[in-house]
Amino acid sequence: MNNNQTVPLKQSIVTHLLKVTFTIYFLVTLTVTLIHMGVEYYHTKKDVMKELAILQKTFAPGLEDAIWTLDLERLDSILNGMLEHPVIIGVKAIDEEDKGLFGAAGTFMGADGQYIQRDTEGDYEPLDTHQNIFASLFWHGFDLSHINDRHRRIRLGRVIIYSSNSVVLGKVKLGYFFLIVNAIIKTIALWVLFLWVGRLYLGQPLSRFISAIKQINWKNMAEYRIQVNSSGENEIQMLEDAFNTMITKLHLTMNEFKRAEEEVHALNEQLEQRVIERTAKLTEANSRLKIEESRAKKLLTMNQMLKEPISELVRYALESSVQHSDSEMGFIVFFDSNETIDRVHVWSRTDGYIDCEIHSQLVFPNIHSQEFQDTVENRSNRIDNDVQDIMYTSIKSGNAIPVVRQLIVPLIQESSLILIAGVANKTEDYTYYDAYQLTLLMQGLVTIMQKKYADECILEINKDLEEKTRELKASLALIKKTQNQLVESEKMASLGELVAGVAHEINTPIGLAVTESSFMEYKTTELLKKYKAGSMKRSDLEKYISTVSEASVGILKNLNRAANLIQNFKQVAVDQSNEQKRQINVNQYLHEILVSLRPKYKRTGHKISINCPKDIDIVTYPGAFYQVISNLIMNSLIHAFENIEKGEMIFNVSIQTPNILIDYRDNGKGIEQKILTKVFDPFFTTKRGKGGTGLGLHIVYNLVVQNLKGKITCNSEPDKGCQFLITVPMSL
Structure with missing residues (x-):
């Protein structure tokens, strides 16, 4: 094996560290560069707007004079000359009502927001509005006015000078280029520098450290120490010291292991005794397991008795509690919502099940005893393995059986006392485990009784629900019928309102026509009287003809209006009543x-x-x-x-x-x-x-x-x- 083996550059921790670092650096640099570019673009655009405002002072006098004298040829010459300025790509002059166009040049925006281009032949062509953001226009507008001989200012119109974002981009793109190149060069330089430094101060020391670790074996552990030879007190040096300390501790641990091995032999001798003790505990646990299994079977049986009467369910639960605890007798005392005793149930191996009435002669359970009252008040389990002065009298034999041991447990639900159960005369002393088992049986009994009551309530509710459902269906059918009737009534009411609207709307032109007709009748009667009397003049006839002519026009106008209204109302009314x-x-x-x-x-x-x-x-x-x-x-x-x-x-x-x-x-x-x-x-x-x-x-x-x-x-x-x-x- 080559002990001087190094990690490939791509898998090096230095490379991974640089990737994370330079990812963050790149994002920060990109964000700052974009912000810088945005600010530069904003200020350049602002300068262009100022330049457009300054150009107002240069061209305003000539434009005002050209429009005042209606010299449109001169106006076009000035507008085209303005396009020679590098920041202007379009200009237009409009009238004082902002509707008519005196003249335009270049690219400008129409009244509806449409971009328009005036070509060299003077024709206007609309441009595609779906342009990129750098082709969009921005402008500066100013009013043109003329001071006449009376020193009154007359508004002639308005001039709007247009520029575009492409002009601004052209001014800043060189700066953008140097800004991006600068960021790229700095990023590459920092990457190379950080990679070289990382390999020098982190990668190479770690490689030497790994090579030194590979030379360790069990034989030279006592005297072998790692030496990385890193400069200064740094993390590599601290790792070297920690690893050497670990080697020393590991050597000491091996010595301890040998001593521990000798002690194991001694412990084996004690193992047999522990096995005997564990076997006894296992036997006890197995016995408890059988008790738990017996209790689970009894609870399962109670759960299957949901259709049985409550008294039969209580009898089985009480019998199971006595048998489960190896006792001779037991009782269950139920309480009502006011925590007053409701019923007492007793079961014994001699007499079986007894449903007792509440009276002062009841001896077992003695509900008036101090022990019972303490259980009610304190609501805690009571184990008494040395009972005095409590006797159980058998109903069958009449013999008095002394109670020598008893266990009493209360059952609480939501801070309310539900019942108190007890068993007595176990051959051995009662323990807290017996109390635990009796409590679980009583909890199962109460849960099953509540489930039985809930099932009965659900059956009753289902009956009521079925009845309500039938009533609801009948009501729903009636509602739908009523709703259809109301909808039809609403449609007829709408048609009625339409007819009323017809009468009201037609009343005005008909009334005017009747008024004009009445006036014509009056004038005709008046002229007829003069004619019969022979006093009619030519002027009277001319005046009558003029009056009748005007009245006829009014009558015809109002009757035509009424006819149009009737035609419209007729079509709408027919449509409303026709499907x-x-x-x-x-x-x-x-x-x-x-x-x-x-x-x-x-x-x-x-x-x-x-x-x-x-x-x-x-x-x-x-x-x-x-x-x-x-x-x-x-x-x-x-x-x-x-x-x-x-x-x-x-x-x-x-x-x-x-x-x-x-x-x-x-x-x-x-x-x-x-x-x-x-x-x-x-x-x-x-x-x-x-x-x-x-x-x-x-x-x-x-x-x-x-x-x-x-x-x-x-x-x-x-x-x-x-x-x-x-x-x-x-x-x-």
């Missing part, structure tokens, strides 16, 4: 629904907006669709905008093939999280007693899921409004 599906234009139908609901909100400050492409057509059930939309709007009006004068409701409709998504939201008071999961439950309402039925959103959910075969979800937070997302197929 047939048909093709509808979503944008048009939403506006028709708003017309039918206008009486509900036109006298409020609330606003409803519809953002829906005009070319979305779907095949669906219009009546169900109307009910969903109207219930959502009414839910917002009733609940969301309570105590809110000006609210906003928005419908955003988009296509998600093969479905359409209706995103309805309001800016009302929102819904608390604890009731958000209940909003679609039937009969759940926060307006109980104030006209709320709790069926509005439940009907919406059923119509969307069952009729329209779609999905609906609700999102909300208090004071942040409410959102309903509805997805329905484009064709059913």
